[in-house]
Amino acid sequence: MMVPVLCRECGHSLEQENRFCPVCGAPREPVERQTYEGMEAFEQGEYDKALALFKAAAKKQALSAFALRDVAHAAFHLQDDALALDYYERALQVYKNLLDAHFNLGLIHLRRGHVNDAMFAFLETLELIHPLASGSYYLGLFHTAETLTLQCRLNLGMLFKEQGELEKALEQYKWVLEENPKNILALGNLGDALMTLERYEEAIKTYKKALKLLPESEERLNLQNDLGVSYFKKGEIENAIQEFKAVLKRDPDHVNAIYNLGQVYYHEGLTGRMKKDYEEFVKSSKDAASILFSLSKSMISVATDAERSRSQDDPSLIGNSPEMKKIHDLIKRAAASDATVLILGENGTGKELVARAIHQQSNRYDKPFVPIACSALSESLLESELFGHEKGSFTGALGQKLGKFEAADHGTVFLDEIGEISLSTQVKLLRVLQEREFERVGGTEPVQVDIRVIAATNRDLKQAIKAERFREDLYYRLNVIVIETPPLRKREGDLPLLIRYFIERQRAKRSTRFEGVSPEALRVMENYAWPGNVRELENVVERILTLNDDTQIRPEHLPEEMLGKRAGEPSEGRVSLGFLPGTSVLESVEREMIARVLKESDFNKKQAAVRLGISRPTLYQKIKKYGIEIP
Numbered sequence: 001m002m003v004p005v006l007c008r009e010c011g012h013s014l015e016q017e018n019r020f021c022p023v024c025g026a027p028r029e030p031v032e033r034q035t036y037e038g039m040e041a042f043e044q045g046e047y048d049k050a051l052a053l054f055k056a057a058a059k060k061q062a063l064s065a066f067a068l069r070d071v072a073h074a075a076f077h078l079q080d081d082a083l084a085l086d087y088y089e090r091a092l093q094v095y096k097n098l099l100d101a102h103f104n105l106g107l108i109h110l111r112r113g114h115v116n117d118a119m120f121a122f123l124e125t126l127e128l129i130h131p132l133a134s135g136s137y138y139l140g141l142f143h144t145a146e147t148l149t150l151q152c153r154l155n156l157g158m159l160f161k162e163q164g165e166l167e168k169a170l171e172q173y174k175w176v177l178e179e180n181p182k183n184i185l186a187l188g189n190l191g192d193a194l195m196t197l198e199r200y201e202e203a204i205k206t207y208k209k210a211l212k213l214l215p216e217s218e219e220r221l222n223l224q225n226d227l228g229v230s231y232f233k234k235g236e237i238e239n240a241i242q243e244f245k246a247v248l249k250r251d252p253d254h255v256n257a258i259y260n261l262g263q264v265y266y267h268e269g270l271t272g273r274m275k276k277d278y279e280e281f282v283k284s285s286k287d288a289a290s291i292l293f294s295l296s297k298s299m300i301s302v303a304t305d306a307e308r309s310r311s312q313d314d315p316s317l318i319g320n321s322p323e324m325k326k327i328h329d330l331i332k333r334a335a336a337s338d339a340t341v342l343i344l345g346e347n348g349t350g351k352e353l354v355a356r357a358i359h360q361q362s363n364r365y366d367k368p369f370v371p372i373a374c375s376a377l378s379e380s381l382l383e384s385e386l387f388g389h390e391k392g393s394f395t396g397a398l399g400q401k402l403g404k405f406e407a408a409d410h411g412t413v414f415l416d417e418i419g420e421i422s423l424s425t426q427v428k429l430l431r432v433l434q435e436r437e438f439e440r441v442g443g444t445e446p447v448q449v450d451i452r453v454i455a456a457t458n459r460d461l462k463q464a465i466k467a468e469r470f471r472e473d474l475y476y477r478l479n480v481i482v483i484e485t486p487p488l489r490k491r492e493g494d495l496p497l498l499i500r501y502f503i504e505r506q507r508a509k510r511s512t513r514f515e516g517v518s519p520e521a522l523r524v525m526e527n528y529a530w531p532g533n534v535r536e537l538e539n540v541v542e543r544i545l546t547l548n549d550d551t552q553i554r555p556e557h558l559p560e561e562m563l564g565k566r567a568g569e570p571s572e573g574r575v576s577l578g579f580l581p582g583t584s585v586l587e588s589v590e591r592e593m594i595a596r597v598l599k600e601s602d603f604n605k606k607q608a609a610v611r612l613g614i615s616r617p618t619l620y621q622k623i624k625k626y627g628i629e630i631p
């Protein structure tokens with residue numbers, strides 16, 4: 001009996017006389033024994049074995065697109081992307097209508113973040129799509145023509161969205177939903193795209209449809225959270241709050257819902273609602289206190305984020321004090337030269353701003369300013385991040401990646417937190433500083449760059465040299481012009497100026513009755529050390545204006561660490577959310593929550609810290625700060 005011969009592209013059974021498949025048009029080819037054995041191993045998930053067998057078959061059939069493709073499939077499943085890419089492309093050179101090769105190339109490019117190549121591959125797959133006999137090798141194992149089309153559309157939607165082509169993304173999702181109205185992934189993504197397009201009404205409808213289809217699950221909570229965000233954006237605050245709370249009742253640790261609810265309360269000035277919330281959460285969850293504690297943390301982080309996003313008009317350099325006049329003078333002088341600058345100063349004193357000011361006043365002002373956060377770079381990321389990589393490493397399809405030093409050519413590189421980098425990284429950096437030359441990863445040609453280098457740190461580098469954590473030669477390379485940004489406590493007379501500036505800026509954004517600061521409060525603030533400097537001051541002023549209603553900042557609005565006294569004893573028994581005088585709303589919430597959780601955990605601090613989502617040392621600090629009594 002004859003074994004039926006199947007088309008190696010679509011799995012259709014071929015008649016004796018077929019030289020080409022009548023379904024997909026692929027050529028008929030003899031099949032090697034190793035190919036059959038390889039397929040069997042592949043279907044068992046033994047990809048190593050399959051790879052060896054396919055390679056042997058491909059050696060015998062060097063011009064068979066299918067044999068080359070098989071090798072690529074095995075490599076793909078072994079996650080050897082470089083090998084898979086190579087073989088897929090060789091296979092496509094022989095026969096260009098290999099559906100599965102195009103599709104998998106798309107997945108590889110997707111994995112590597114090559115958006116254009118991935119889009120091209122998925123569009124090509126859609127173009128070529130043909131019926132797949134179920135169970136036929138490879139694609140037939142995973143897909144039907146319908147599910148494959150669906151996958152391509154979903155991936156394309158995601159890629160278009162990433163490119164900012166939202167209308168095109170929408171088209172893909174709508175296409176999927178026409179065929180599969182209950183496809184949750186498409187509904188979720190459609191909602192997402194609609195939100196980005198600010199079409200909130202439609203987004204809300206889409207999310208609601210998805211929620212109806214989904215059973216109770218983590219995914220459902222995520223969608224419900226997204227629904228809350230759509231309501232918020234549309235201005236339906238109460239609906240938004242309701243959705244976020246519903247999520248939190250199911251999952252008290254839902255990070256996004258906590259963050260979002262905190263954001264809504266913060267922006268709407270609804271912090272007073274938390275007392276009512278507590279009563280509500282107590283009914284649904286034994287973790288009510290933890291939820292509210294997380295909420296108050298979230299509000300603080302919203303305040304901090306808001307401050308970070310304003311870094312464009314960072315006020316750190318505002319001031320008339322002699323210290324600030326000196327800084328402005330130094331910036332001018334540094335800008336006139338091309339020498340390396342080292343900026344030293346505490347956190348929040350505006351080191352990056354000084355660097356930007358130097359760049360903007362220099363001849364390089366119209367060239368790039370490239371900040372690099374050194375502490376964020378791991379050893380392994382560093383090389384390709386800083387130096388880039390050559391396209392030769394893989395295949396012609398892959399582009400060259402520019403490193404940050406090259407991106408900054410003719411401009412300024414700002415190496416922030418230089419004190420945090422490892423010794424081996426210091427060696428590599430030293431070479432660039434000395435020679436203004438390096439090689440890309442995978443390249444042999446040296447690349448020359450013309451860059452101005454500015455570095456900054458809050459560390460004592462001389463101390464680090466003594467401790468052998470920082471190279472002396474690198475230090476002297478950096479230490480050509482030194483600028484020390486003064487801490488706020490040393491900037492005599494700048495405090496009222498800065499407070500006025502922050503109040504004015506808040507007034508421009510929201511209605512507030514605040515106009516200034518009382519002499520008593522100013523005295524307290526002048527006596528405070530400001531460890532977080534201008535950034536901390538900004539945060540304090542913003543919080544006071546958000547959480548209070550008054551015309552002047554008064555001592556009772558100030559955070560208690562500034563007043564140098566502790567809050568009163570925790571109330572006995574029931575936790576009341578009444579606010580203590582002399583503390584901000586958030587802090588009194590925090591204090592009450594900690595007391596509550598401690599009590600509920602029978603004063604087991606380890607357990608309480610876990611429930612509060614903070615480290616044990618932080619918990620000890622807070623217990624001390626708030627004077628919470630432990631029996």
Ligand SMILES: [Zn+2]
Pocket residue numbers: 007008009010011012021022023024025026
């Ligand atoms: Zn076929």
